[in-house]
Amino acid sequence: MIVDFTIFPTDAGESVSAYVAQVFEIIEASGLKYEHHSMGTNIEGDWDEVMAVIKSCRDLMLEQSNRISISLRIDERKGVTNGIERKVASARAKMNRA
């Protein structure tokens, strides 16, 4: 499955990039496939392994904040384990403008 994941403290003021940096460190150390983009990070793997990474990020945020906001959008398709590399390419191959 792929999860589009965002997390941030809602009591830390306008800039949250220092918190996002900590989340990047956890995700990149996890060994899972990931894709950072300007509105979140896509993480691909099995349910338990992806959710363990997300819980670690959440635990770290709660050490530094009283209130956090998390968004997860999940696409789970049987037999697909390389969605991060394949999904955009698959749509692009079907474009008239491709």
Place this chain on the structure above:
Amino acid sequence: MIVDFTIFPTDAGESVSAYVAQVFEIIEASGLKYEHHSMGTNIEGDWDEVMAVIKSCRDLMLEQSNRISISLRIDERKGVTNGIERKVASARAKMNRA
């Protein structure tokens, strides 16, 4: 924490209420606080207990579908365990029209 949770198979056609019914059964049997609304269900509890319920719903959907879509929006605030009862009332109390 409170999670606004939706899940549905994306390969099951236009109506998915039969699947939503199964999800309602799991949530209502869980013993956790919940609030169904027309775009999802809010579930309140600790991370591990809420995520266990959501994983059960996901496992059941994957028995019946090749592809599922899940959305989770999480509000976690330290010390708050009755957000489902309190949040709307708290905002309403501050309305000019209240």
Place this chain on the structure above:
Amino acid sequence: MIVDFTIFPTDAGESVSAYVAQVFEIIEASGLKYEHHSMGTNIEGDWDEVMAVIKSCRDLMLEQSNRISISLRIDERKGVTNGIERKVASARAKMNRA
């Protein structure tokens, strides 16, 4: 269509209920069908009328904040104009526990 709508300033600190109250006032004055729940408000209507209400809420938030977060999840089904009343009931009618 129905939109599950949330908006809040991310630079206003831990409690945002005073802002949510202002959003409730705009939504309730719009004349559209709505359903407040603990994680957002569902609004039902045509695209243009719902989006006009949401833009009004956003404009009001930007008068008071330098950074805002908005989430919209939309379910649009042809011919359905009473989804707020019908969707939960439709699923509940199919429950074994109903």
Place this chain on the structure above:
Amino acid sequence: MIVDFTIFPTDAGESVSAYVAQVFEIIEASGLKYEHHSMGTNIEGDWDEVMAVIKSCRDLMLEQSNRISISLRIDERKGVTNGIERKVASARAKMNRA
């Protein structure tokens, strides 16, 4: 503002890449800044211009489907117009592992 945007018909079966391709064509022809990723497309611009593009995508989907699902997550920060290029770099610059 930046919008993380997804849209797909929920009555079209397991594969929706042919629909995503049509959405890519509209977005890429709009002249707005965009960033495709495996779980959606981030679009940056003013409210009215971004929402006009999204409405065009929605109109096209409704010509081909009876039911569609849309998700929008919006980050609006005053004075920022190059978030797509800057946000990941800004967090990465603060990483210990950078």
